[in-house]
Amino acid sequence: MTSYLIRRAVYGFFILVLVNLLTFALFFFVNSPDDMARAQLGAKRVTADAITKWKQERGYDKPLILNTNSSGAGVVTNTIFFDKSVKLFVFDFGRSDQGRDIGYDIGTRMWASLAIALPVFVVGLLVTVTFALLMTLFRATYVDFWGVVICVAMMSISSLFYIIGGQFVIGKLWSLVPISGYDEGFSAFKFLILPMVIGVLGGIGASTRWYRTIFLEEISKDYVRTARSKGLPELRVLFRHVLQNAMIPILTGVVVVIPTLFLGSLIMESFFSIPGLGSYTIDAIQSQDFAIVRAMVFLGSVLYITGLILTDISYTLADPRVRFE
Amino acid sequence: MIKPVMLWTDALVFLLLAVITFFVWTVYRHEHLAAPWRKVGHSASGMAALVVLSCFVLIGFLDTLHYRVSIPGKDGKTTYAVEVLSALDAMVGPLRTQKEKTYSAPLATHLFAKETLQGADGREIREFPRLRYGGAGLKDVRRDHVPDVLQRAALGLGAGLLLWMLPVAWVCRRVARRSKSGLRAAFLSIARRETQVPWHAILLAIGAVCIVASPMAALASQYHVFGTDKVGQDVLYLALKSIRPGLIIGTLTTLVMLPFALALGIMAGYFRGWVDDVIQYLYTTLHSIPGVLLIAAAVLMMQVYVENHGSLFPTTVERADFRLLFLCLILGVTSWTSLCRLLRGESLKLREMEYIQAAHAFGVSHARIMIRHILPNVMHIVLIAVVMDFSGLVLAEAVLSYIGIGVDPSMNSFGSMINSARLEMAREPMVWWSLAAAFSFMLVLVLAANLFGDAVRDALDPRVSTRKAVPAAPAKAAA
Numbered sequence: 141m142t143s144y145l146i147r148r149a150v151y152g153f154f155i156l157v158l159v160n161l162l163t164f165a166l167f168f169f170v171n172s173p174d175d176m177a178r179a180q181l182g183a184k185r186v187t188a189d190a191i192t193k194w195k196q197e198r199g200y201d202k203p204l205i206l207n208t209n210s211s212g213a214g215v216v217t218n219t220i221f222f223d224k225s226v227k228l229f230v231f232d233f234g235r236s237d238q239g240r241d242i243g244y245d246i247g248t249r250m251w252a253s254l255a256i257a258l259p260v261f262v263v264g265l266l267v268t269v270t271f272a273l274l275m276t277l278f279r280a281t282y283v284d285f286w287g288v289v290i291c292v293a294m295m296s297i298s299s300l301f302y303i304i305g306g307q308f309v310i311g312k313l314w315s316l317v318p319i320s321g322y323d324e325g326f327s328a329f330k331f332l333i334l335p336m337v338i339g340v341l342g343g344i345g346a347s348t349r350w351y352r353t354i355f356l357e358e359i360s361k362d363y364v365r366t367a368r369s370k371g372l373p374e375l376r377v378l379f380r381h382v383l384q385n386a387m388i389p390i391l392t393g394v395v396v397v398i399p400t401l402f403l404g405s406l407i408m409e410s411f412f413s414i415p416g417l418g419s420y421t422i423d424a425i426q427s428q429d430f431a432i433v434r435a436m437v438f439l440g441s442v443l444y445i446t447g448l449i450l451t452d453i454s455y456t457l458a459d460p461r462v463r464f465e
Numbered sequence: 466m467i468k469p470v471m472l473w474t475d476a477l478v479f480l481l482l483a484v485i486t487f488f489v490w491t492v493y494r495h496e497h498l499a500a501p502w503r504k505v506g507h508s509a510s511g512m513a514a515l516v517v518l519s520c521f522v523l524i525g526f527l528d529t530l531h532y533r534v535s536i537p538g539k540d541g542k543t544t545y546a547v548e549v550l551s552a553l554d555a556m557v558g559p560l561r562t563q564k565e566k567t568y569s570a571p572l573a574t575h576l577f578a579k580e581t582l583q584g585a586d587g588r589e590i591r592e593f594p595r596l597r598y599g600g601a602g603l604k605d606v607r608r609d610h611v612p613d614v615l616q617r618a619a620l621g622l623g624a625g626l627l628l629w630m631l632p633v634a635w636v637c638r639r640v641a642r643r644s645k646s647g648l649r650a651a652f653l654s655i656a657r658r659e660t661q662v663p664w665h666a667i668l669l670a671i672g673a674v675c676i677v678a679s680p681m682a683a684l685a686s687q688y689h690v691f692g693t694d695k696v697g698q699d700v701l702y703l704a705l706k707s708i709r710p711g712l713i714i715g716t717l718t719t720l721v722m723l724p725f726a727l728a729l730g731i732m733a734g735y736f737r738g739w740v741d742d743v744i745q746y747l748y749t750t751l752h753s754i755p756g757v758l759l760i761a762a763a764v765l766m767m768q769v770y771v772e773n774h775g776s777l778f779p780t781t782v783e784r785a786d787f788r789l790l791f792l793c794l795i796l797g798v799t800s801w802t803s804l805c806r807l808l809r810g811e812s813l814k815l816r817e818m819e820y821i822q823a824a825h826a827f828g829v830s831h832a833r834i835m836i837r838h839i840l841p842n843v844m845h846i847v848l849i850a851v852v853m854d855f856s857g858l859v860l861a862e863a864v865l866s867y868i869g870i871g872v873d874p875s876m877n878s879f880g881s882m883i884n885s886a887r888l889e890m891a892r893e894p895m896v897w898w899s900l901a902a903a904f905s906f907m908l909v910l911v912l913a914a915n916l917f918g919d920a921v922r923d924a925l926d927p928r929v930s931t932r933k934a935v936p937a938a939p940a941k942a943a944a
Contacts, residue, residue, distance in 0.1 A: 154746070155746070155749055155750045155753055158746070158747075158750040159750055159753065159754055162750070162754075163754075163762065166762055166763060166766055167762070167766065170766045170767075170769075170770060171766055171769045171770055171773065175769055175770070175773045176769055178772075178773060179768070179769040179772050179773065292912065292915050292916065292919070293908075293912060295915065296856065296908055296911040296912040296915050297904075297907075297908060297911075298860050298863045298864070298879075298883070298907055298911075299860070299864065300863055300864060300867055300880075300883050301883075301900075301904055301907075304883070304886070304887065304890060304900065307890075308890060400755065403755065406757055406868060407864060407867060407868065410868075411887075421758065421761070422868060422869075425761045425765065425868065425869060425870060426869050428765055428768070428769075430765065433758065433761055433762050433765060434762070436758050437754055437755070437758045437759065437762055440754060440755035440758050441753045441754050441755070444752075444753045444754075444755065445753055448753075
């Protein structure tokens with residue numbers, strides 16, 4: 141088990157290396173630092189001095205990969221590649237193009253993202269799994285049929301409409317909660333209700349249907365018939381036996397998401413003006429801050445790979461039969 | 466005189482049409498390929514969804530036929546206007562040209578906001594100004610507005626119902642001829658849902674389209690059915706124009722990613738060993754980058770590139786088109802990995818089959834085995850993925866355009882409509898019609914795509930078809 145996990149971690153590291161190389165190529169070969177300076181400073185009437193100054197302030201004035209002017213290790217370390225890409229591996233994100241410390245920003249903003257993403261995730265999971273189990277209970281009846289119809293209709297609605305509609309109905313029409321905003325500590329609660337409700341609602345359609353197919357596949361297996369013939373009530377069969385046996389496919393889709401919850405949701409946070417990493421990324425995209433986008437790409441991959449490893453661990457916890465060689 | 470214009474995405478659409486035609490022809494000639502598709506044809510919801518989808522596809526296709534209008538020059542030479550129009554623009558004519566000053570509500574005759582006007586006696590009064598085009602033919606606006614709207618709607622409805630009679634009559638005759646019974650018996654068997662092909666669902670879907678579209682068309686000649694937006698453009702026109710980018714992203718993305726996913730997926734599963742390792746490494750890496758972030762990074766870089774190489778894209782249309790194509794490419798890069806994994810798994814299974822071993826024994830080359838023996842047997846996975854991905858991509862377009870990394874701002878799309886609607890919702894009183902138009906068009910399109918996708922999956926996926934009990938066909942099946 142341990143050696144398997146170590147092997148997975150090493151594999152993850154190599155994936156990160158390729159991610160790093162790809163983003164480096166994307167950000168520095170498609171457009172040279174000069175091009176980016178010109179785009180940032182606006183228009184074509186930029187003097188060469190301004191470009192040099194912009195590059196110098198942000199540390200883009202070094203050679204890309206090999207610095208032939210340096211000596212010793214400096215040939216490799218005194219370059220853009222080392223400064224901007226290799227240092228990501230020790231989570232040294234450097235400064236944004238506006239001059240802010242990205243690492244500090246990420247550290248402070250990820251909690252707001254988590255405060256909204258985690259409840260949406262947990263409540264959403266509970267609600268959808270329950271709905272799916274109930275639909276399985278009423279399988280091949282009108283409840284099941286209309287449940288599927290509603291699910292398909294709900295997953296055909298863009299998430300943007302859930303947010304706009306929810307803000308309008310709950311926030312504006314009924315004035316139950318503030319439409320958007322955020323606060324520190326416990327007073328954040330009233331700001332988080334609306335995004336939470338909308339986040340859960342928006343995810344119901346697709347997930348319920350997905351879990352329903354998983355449960356339907358389980359329900360025709362022999363152990364279910366055995367459980368029923370023992371005289372167990374159907375609800376108990378579903379919520380204990382079927383749910384436990386359907387754990388592997390559920391975990392596959394679920395656990396990998398958990399670490400990426402830190403990244404938050406781009407549109408949710410921008411609609412509700414929550415100062416999390418999602419809105420941070422959106423701001424960076426809109427102000428064309430390449431350094432932040434580069435850092436977020438790397439961070440996202442790290443979290444995803446962590447999620448993959450966690451998924452493997454969760455398999456062994458959920459199903460003692462799973463062994464890794 | 467007009468001069469046809471072929472944009473990059475147009476060319477790819479025609480390529481896609483060619484591919485589809487070839488595919489349909491192949492399926493038609495082979496009974497074993499046609500059988501699952503016949504099952505799709507027997508799904509009521511699937512066929513109804515297909516009717517609706519084809520309406521959208523038709524609009525999108527008309528919007529793909531681009532041209533430029535000629536302007537007679539002074540010295541006898543003809544020059545062409547810079548503006549690129551499409552067949553759709555030509556067909557809806559007045560919708561495009563009849564621009565109001567600013568917001569106006571659906572079917573309104575006056576602007577949405579009060580303005581200071583000069584009264585008849587020269588004094589300044591605050592009033593809702595009359596629209597330039599909305600209800601322009603009315604003599605007495607107060608008295609005639611509502612009756613006129615109702616009359617036009619009723620006329621449109623009547624025309625729609627009449628129009629609907631045509632396919633109903635045609636189908637009845639066809640069913641009657643096939644079952645060698647009378648027209649009446651044929652109609653009754655359709656109404657009782659006894660035909661094998663779900664004609665009732667198809668005809669109902671056609672009826673719904675007629676009943677909705679026809680009054681809308683009747684009203685659109687005189688009013689703005691969905692109102693006008695901030696700069697006075699007809700919202701219905703904007704919604705119609707938004708269909709093409711949505712469809713393009715939904716289809717071309719799959720078209721551009723398909724060759725990679727197919728080649729790499731099959732090769733990984735077939736060769737195994739280091740080829741498999743390399744390909745897995747590649748797609749795991751791409752998959753581990755969060756999609757939105759990768760798209761954001763790539764689109765940002767593309768923007769910088771376009772800004773610095775402005776000479777490559779002389780017109781705004783070409784620039785917007787390039788951006789759309791690029792978006793398809795990058796969406797393809799982020800979405801081919803899951804299909805590739807599925808194909809690898811299936812190829813791993815297939816390569817152990819006896820007929821592949823037999824092919825080996827006969828000395829068939831690797832390339833030929835992969836193309837002749839494995840590719841046809843994984844096609845169902847590809848088709849299911851293509852159809853199921855479509856709706857998700859249409860939805861993704863809206864979100865990406867909202868974030869600002871979607872289609873070019875100069876191009877109409879559902880995302881940009883929703884984006885502007887966000888500010889309109891905050892106005893008092895609220896401007897709701899752009900959002901309503903985008904919502905209804907998107908919902909219908911995506912819902913139809915989802916239903917059709919489900920029908921295709923049910924028919925093509927061997928796992929689903931064995932699990933589901935097929936209801937016994939009625940004894941009196943007519944068609």
